[in-house]
Amino acid sequence: MTKEYNTLKNVIELPHKYAAGPAWTRFYDGLKQEKIYGSRCQKCKKVFVPARSYCPACQVSADEWIEVSQEGKVISWALSISHEFFGMPVSPPFITALIRLDDTDCDFLHFIGGIDLSDAKKVKDLIKPGLKVRAVWNEEKKGHMMDIRHFVPVSG
């Protein structure tokens, strides 16, 4: 391009209110009491976590509430070292993971922490799929996903 053209700046801010509905409300209230709630579909009997008001497959109510295990196995993970991602509650480095909580039928997303994240190789040697992890809670509860601080490896 031989000529530079102007670039104009524009910022759009659009606050919105998110109606949490009955299932999310009860799920988040459970987090305040250090409980992770799932729900069981009345038809296919699968346990979903976070709890749902309906089964994604059967479209019938999944209204049998179950306090699920706070332990599970790592299904997969990704380590972010420096890149900031919009809308995430923490800054890097952090590990996001798919975790299958015991006796549930879908993968739960959260962070893995409590370990040295400065070296990708060390992380890789420690965090393997199948690794057992458990939830660690923040002192202060807000009825919010980050009431669980992260999941840590269960030793032994």
Added chain:
Amino acid sequence: MGRPVAIIGSGQTKHGRRFDVTYPELVKEAVDRVFDSTGISPEDIDGVVSGTMPSMMEGVALTHFYFADVLRSVGKPILKTETCGSTGVSLAITGYYWIASGMADLVLVVGSEKMNEGDSQATMTTVVEPFYQRYFISGAPGIFSMQSQQWSVHYGIPEERVRAAATKLSIDHHNDAFDNPYAHIKKKLTEEEVNNARIITYPVRLWDVCPNSDGACAVIFASEKMAKKISKNPAWVKGVGYSGEEYWFGDSDKVVWQCAIDAAKQAYDMAGIKDPRKELDVAEVYNPFTFQELLYYECFGFCDFGKACDETLKGTFAKGGELPCDPSGGTLCTNPIGATGLNRVAEAALQVTNQAGDHQIPGAKLALAHAMGGVDQYNGIMILGSKL
């Protein structure tokens, strides 16, 4: 099954950082090109299909209204289709349906994006529910990193082997892009550069990831009657497939990835393809991340499950191999998201009509175009052939 449908021409813009033009001016560049290349007049078009990523990318909502003039759509019906990364293939399928149904004879299909104008990463994140999924997916790189690691563990593929295959794809595609006049990133890379590049989300590194591109693509779809009248060399739609999964990432398996497998099966069944690796001459597989391209080879039946690394390292999917994939450089080198899938379709059409220039696969007669959208949620495929 509907009436036969053909592609009679395409127009791609120069892709890159396009601060030299406004967004409608960029779209005009692609639309003008498709009318120039086909020689038909905008008055002959029965309807227009347009699509992009969410509006936050460029700050204007309902972009098909914003583009109404340059789409030459005044006085015509206009449809908007958007499915995130698979928008371009969804656009093509929308155009296909319109003509196959008998309701139109000529449809202009346009995909576009100006990713550099906004915060592209943040815009893509708004596709995801804000209080649970958005907290834990680390954007597209996080999703693809988790998917890739799960896949390699599932099939017991050593990490070094996955890295080697991804590195080969990165080197080959960035090199292939030199032969594509529309490609954005063209680069000679060494294994060392790719293997030691900055980590985005482990194991994904800088040269495993597509760029932010500005660009547009326009394609004209025609009924059999119009295609035969206007074009000496149309690309015929042989098959389409599109399949989706549950919303929540964590509800469905992304390793034996059903929506990718099903989309391919639908398209193959319609096209009468039994052995895709033998029958297809070239494939434009959506590859925003090197690692994900490997999974597609397996889900699309180009090789057995767990074998994509071995076949890639053997050169099966490189230029000159048994089934060359992304000779254009693919999404890895050029990613104006709303246009990306339509670029794949346009490239497949160029290949089967022997118009792909320096990146032509000699004698290509049957080609696959593909794109994926959402948090690994949707896959769409269109198969194009040189014969009706």
